[in-house]
Amino acid sequence: MTNVIVVVVIGVGSYLFRLSFIGAVGSRRTLPPALLRAFEFIAPSVLAALVLPALVRPEGAVDLSPGNLRLVAGILAALVAWRTRDVLLTTGVGLGALWILQAVT
Amino acid sequence: MSTRSPTVRRAVGDGIKAMAPLLLGVVPFGLIFGVTAASTAVGGVLGFLTSPIIFGGAAQLVAVQLIDEGAAAIVVVTTALVVNSRHVMYSAAMAEPFRAFPTPWRWSLPYLLTDQAFVLASARWATEEDPVYRRWFFLSTGLSLWIAWQTATAVGVIVGAGIPAWWSLDFAIPLVFLALLTSSVKGRAGLAAAATAGVVAVVAAGMPWNVGLTVAAAAGITAGITVRRWSG
Numbered sequence: 001m002t003n004v005i006v007v008v009v010i011g012v013g014s015y016l017f018r019l020s021f022i023g024a025v026g027s028r029r030t031l032p033p034a035l036l037r038a039f040e041f042i043a044p045s046v047l048a049a050l051v052l053p054a055l056v057r058p059e060g061a062v063d064l065s066p067g068n069l070r071l072v073a074g075i076l077a078a079l080v081a082w083r084t085r086d087v088l089l090t091t092g093v094g095l096g097a098l099w100i101l102q103a104v105t
Numbered sequence: 106m107s108t109r110s111p112t113v114r115r116a117v118g119d120g121i122k123a124m125a126p127l128l129l130g131v132v133p134f135g136l137i138f139g140v141t142a143a144s145t146a147v148g149g150v151l152g153f154l155t156s157p158i159i160f161g162g163a164a165q166l167v168a169v170q171l172i173d174e175g176a177a178a179i180v181v182v183t184t185a186l187v188v189n190s191r192h193v194m195y196s197a198a199m200a201e202p203f204r205a206f207p208t209p210w211r212w213s214l215p216y217l218l219t220d221q222a223f224v225l226a227s228a229r230w231a232t233e234e235d236p237v238y239r240r241w242f243f244l245s246t247g248l249s250l251w252i253a254w255q256t257a258t259a260v261g262v263i264v265g266a267g268i269p270a271w272w273s274l275d276f277a278i279p280l281v282f283l284a285l286l287t288s289s290v291k292g293r294a295g296l297a298a299a300a301t302a303g304v305v306a307v308v309a310a311g312m313p314w315n316v317g318l319t320v321a322a323a324a325g326i327t328a329g330i331t332v333r334r335w336s337g
Contacts, residue, residue: 003151006178006272010168010185011158017192021200034171037333039324041192043163043289045325047282047301049318050167051143052303052324055278062307070276077280081287088133090284091277098273 069105073097116238119243123225125225131221132257133252134162139261141166144274145173149262156258160251161219162187170278176315184318195223199307205236216239217247293336298329 021031055074056062066072078093084090135156142152148168155165164185171181173227195218203211226243233239290299302325309317 002178003147003172005328006181007151007155007158007168008295009165009182010189011160013182013186014159014161014164014189014192015216017130017186017213018196018218021196022203022211022215022218024200027252036194037330039191041295041298041326042191042327044186044299045296045322045329046167046184046318047163047286047289048299048303048325049321050170051279051282051286053306053317054276056307057310064108065106066284073276074279074283075231077116077283078287081284085284085288087130087281087284088137089182091133091137091280094280094283095273095276098276102271102273 067105069098069101073101112235113241115254116241117245119229120225120242121249123229123242124221124246124249127221128250128253129223130318131162131253134281135254135257137281138162138166138169138260138262139258139263140265140268140275141261141274142169142258143262143265143269146175147172147280149266153259153262156183156255158187159189160216160254161189162254166281171315171318173204173275174315175320177313180315180319184322187319187322191220192218195220197331198227199223202230202236202239206240210240212289214243214247217244217249217251219247221250222247285327294329294333297332298325301325301328 036103051074055071056064056068058068058070064071076097078088080086080093081090123172138152139149142155142165145151145152152169155168159165159168167188168181170186171184176184196215203214206214222243225240225246229241229242233242265274286299290296302321305324306317306321309320311317312320
């Protein structure tokens with residue numbers, strides 16, 4: 001039940017973000033420049049904060065050894081992502097690498 | 106009506122044509138999201154429902170991952186909303202042309218506002234000034250994406266329910282984020298933001314209820330702004 005409420009709150013909040021300036025009747029205000037500057041760093045920051053712990057500490061403790069299969073597969077996927085910017089290919093190579101590593105170790 | 110219909114038809118056709126190539130990237134992402142959501146504690150039903158309720162892939166993926174990890178509700182909401190906050194920027198950029206639309210359109214179209222719809226509409230609106238064309242073009246691009254996204258995530262959820270655990274499909278979440286990360290990093294300041302946020306997130310990952318994520322994002326944004334200021 002809590003999860004449903006969480007999802008609905010995110011949904012309502014997202015709609016209000018989208019509506020914000022469009023729905024503001026009569027007002028001609030725009031965003032302060034400081035906020036606009038912050039926006040462009042939101043995506044790289046949040047995404048990096050999600051990715052790195054998932055690769056570097058998959059079991060909860062920091063593990064930089066080659067025995068950390070998700071880190072090895074992730075580095076391979078990062079190379080693919082950097083070269084191609086292709087979401088599907090990156091995911092495919094990363095998952096494929098993890099399966100092979102899991103099978104041979 | 107007689108002069109308006111051709112405009113509407115042209116706008117709807119143009120919208121579908123403009124969005125079609127972008128769906129090649131959206132549909133696989135939707136499938137992956139559906140498959141992944143079905144394999145987490147969130148489950149297929151609520152996982153799918155995030156599509157019509159939130160309608161934002163990255164925010165949906167963040168929410169599913171954090172709920173699966175048992176993060177506190179406030180952390181899930183805050184993080185997903187931070188991810189979606191870029192829509193405020195789009196809303197500000199589109200507010201002026203939207204003023205020419207009737208009120209029901211002004212209140213309903215923003216639901217369909219996405220990265221893709223924003224990019225396509227702002228490009229097209231630069232050359233098409235008729236408000237009728239503009240709103241039907243926006244509706245057409247937005248609805249094409251909406252239908253594709255709902256369908257892709259639904260198919261993903263149905264297929265995903267039958268996939269065994271050893272496939273490690275939960276690993277698809279960071280991989281998708283990784284691909285999105287490489288396209289979102291632009292210039293030295295963006296790199297500084299990502300590097301700082303990543304390192305802080307690793308160090309702070311032990312903090313309760315995943316608040317480390319919020320701390321890391323704030324640190325990354327600060328680092329990005331600082332580097333941008335120094336390098337002019």
